[in-house]
Amino acid sequence: MTLHNLALLSAFGLASAFPWVASVPGVDSSLFHRDVFEKRQSYPYGSCPNNPQHTGAAPYSKQYPYTGAVNGLPGSQKGGIQVPAPGDTAHYYTAPGPNDIRGPCPGLNSAANHNFLSHDGITTFAELVDAQQNVYNVGYDLAVLLATLGVGLDGDPITGKLSLGCDATSRTSSTGGLLGAEPGLNGHNKFEGDTSLTRNDFFPSNGDNYMFNGTLFEAMRQTSNNVFDRTAMSKYRYQRYQQSIKENANFYFGPKSLLLYGAASFLYELFPSYGPAGTADLATISSFFGAVSTGQGTWAHQGDRIPPNWFSRVAPYTIPDVGNEIIAQYLAFPVLFGGNLGSTNNFDGLNTTFGIIKDGKLPSSTTAADITCLLYQLATENVPSSLSTVLELPLEVLEFTISKLNPIFKNYGCPLRTI
Ligand code: HEM
Ligand SMILES: *[C@@H]1O[C@H](CO)[C@@H](O)[C@H](O)[C@H]1NC(C)=O
Ligand SMILES: CC(=O)N[C@H]1CO[C@H](CO)[C@@H](O)[C@@H]1O
Numbered sequence: 297m298t299l300h301n302l303a304l305l306s307a308f309g310l311a312s313a314f315p316w317v318a319s320v321p322g323v324d325s326s327l328f329h330r331d332v333f334e335k336r337q338s339y340p341y342g343s344c345p346n347n348p349q350h351t352g353a354a355p356y357s358k359q360y361p362y363t364g365a366v367n368g369l370p371g372s373q374k375g376g377i378q379v380p381a382p383g384d385t386a387h388y389y390t391a392p393g394p395n396d397i398r399g400p401c402p403g404l405n406s407a408a409n410h411n412f413l414s415h416d417g418i419t420t421f422a423e424l425v426d427a428q429q430n431v432y433n434v435g436y437d438l439a440v441l442l443a444t445l446g447v448g449l450d451g452d453p454i455t456g457k458l459s460l461g462c463d464a465t466s467r468t469s470s471t472g473g474l475l476g477a478e479p480g481l482n483g484h485n486k487f488e489g490d491t492s493l494t495r496n497d498f499f500p501s502n503g504d505n506y507m508f509n510g511t512l513f514e515a516m517r518q519t520s521n522n523v524f525d526r527t528a529m530s531k532y533r534y535q536r537y538q539q540s541i542k543e544n545a546n547f548y549f550g551p552k553s554l555l556l557y558g559a560a561s562f563l564y565e566l567f568p569s570y571g572p573a574g575t576a577d578l579a580t581i582s583s584f585f586g587a588v589s590t591g592q593g594t595w596a597h598q599g600d601r602i603p604p605n606w607f608s609r610v611a612p613y614t615i616p617d618v619g620n621e622i623i624a625q626y627l628a629f630p631v632l633f634g635g636n637l638g639s640t641n642n643f644d645g646l647n648t649t650f651g652i653i654k655d656g657k658l659p660s661s662t663t664a665a666d667i668t669c670l671l672y673q674l675a676t677e678n679v680p681s682s683l684s685t686v687l688e689l690p691l692e693v694l695e696f697t698i699s700k701l702n703p704i705f706k707n708y709g710c711p712l713r714t715i
């Protein structure tokens with residue numbers, strides 16, 4: 297099996313465990329065919345932007361070191377720093393051009409627009425680990441976990457390169473794609489998933505799972521009453537889940553959907569000035585999402601941007617911290633993991649056990665420490681990526697992932713995988 301050409305083949309492997317899926321009326325198995333899958337992901341439906349000027353992230357200077365994180369190594373883990381620093385013009389906002397790749401992640405889009413990541417959107421593992429620390433004071437542990445998931449699932453584990461959006465395999469892969477397609481962060485059911493805050497579900501939107509949707513942003517704003525805190529995010533995520541059951545015949549909410557609760561926590565833990573010490577208000581959130589009010593109850597989009605006079609959170613945001621937020625949001629509205637069986641309002645629970653997820657549920661006794669180890673399992677094990685398929689990690693990806701994550705997770709007492 298070739299690198300990254302995964303879901304289709306493993307579907308057959310599991311067919312005997314799920315004989316009912318193939319015969320479910322309305323399941324269009326051609327959607328899983330690789331050609332169709334890739335065509336639908338391309339941007340805008342056919343081509344992925346290509347900027348001949350690939351410059352890499354703006355280097356950090358002695359004068360403006362932020363946390364001092366460089367070359368993918370830990371920085372000081374001390375935040376409370378103004379970003380971009382006054383005078384650090386190299387990291388001032390530069391709008392993305394038509395040749396620059398942006399995708400479903402406002403945190404990374406903003407970092408790229410400020411040249412903390414390569415402005416063309418073809419970034420690297422080291423740029424990702426440095427930028428998360430220097431811009432947001434993401435803890436080194438969580439920065440490595442997210443960069444490993446991104447590069448491992450959607451990019452190239454050999455070159456360490458990743459596209460922030462669409463498939464740019466010829467530019468991320470060392471072999472020009474001989475090993476298979478590298479979808480970038482737009483890749484569906486790898487890292488990206490259904491029920492996003494401001495992005496459409498993949499299937500009902502013909503594959504537009506990455507562009508900012510102003511209707512969804514307005515729904516999030518209304519549910520949040522302009523305060524984007526844990527309570528609001530829990531409620532809005534539940535609302536999006538119900539919406540997907542009603543509107544997306546191919547809705548899938550698998551174990552990796554736990555990552556989306558983590559992303560939702562970034563609104564109140566990473567985006568406010570000084571993080572949790574600041575306020576996740578509309579001005580702040582709309583700036584990072586690039587949301588511009590049209591004055592008519594909906595929102596247009598311009599480049600995702602760090603708000604003016606903004607400071608990073610003081611204490612690093614670590615894996616146990618995000619574990620705590622994930623479980624708090626989940627337990628506020630416990631939902632079944634699973635998916636629709638090819639028609640709307642036809643949801644079935646995931647019947648495979650994955651980690652502590654059993655009968656499609658996380659037990660109510662789940663702790664933040666359990667989530668920490670579950671995050672390790674999400675990164676290092678073959679995870680169900682639909683009701684009938686399991687995403688198999690190719691050996692190169694598994695080796696890469698384990699080499700990055702074992703040194704981090706050995707501190708958290710999780711059972712570790714070896715090869
Ligand atoms: C290497 C690091 C990271 C990677 C690979 C990554 C990747 C992603 C991906 C694939 C999504 C789409 C998930 C979905 O389907 O909704 C996403 C969403 C999101 N990310 Fe990131 N991310 C990273 C770091 C960050 C950071 C540091 C922040 C904030 C400071 C951030 C903020 C968000 C938010 C708020 C969303 C939700 C957007 C929405 O649902 O509309 N991310 N990220
Ligand atoms: C934005 O989201 C709404 C609500 O889910 C949907 O009806 C609409 O088609 C989406 N717009 C675009 C342009 O995708
Ligand atoms: C196809 C299948 O076996 N579905 C079952 C999954 O688990 C739920 C909850 O236990 C059952 O109701 C389904 O019949």
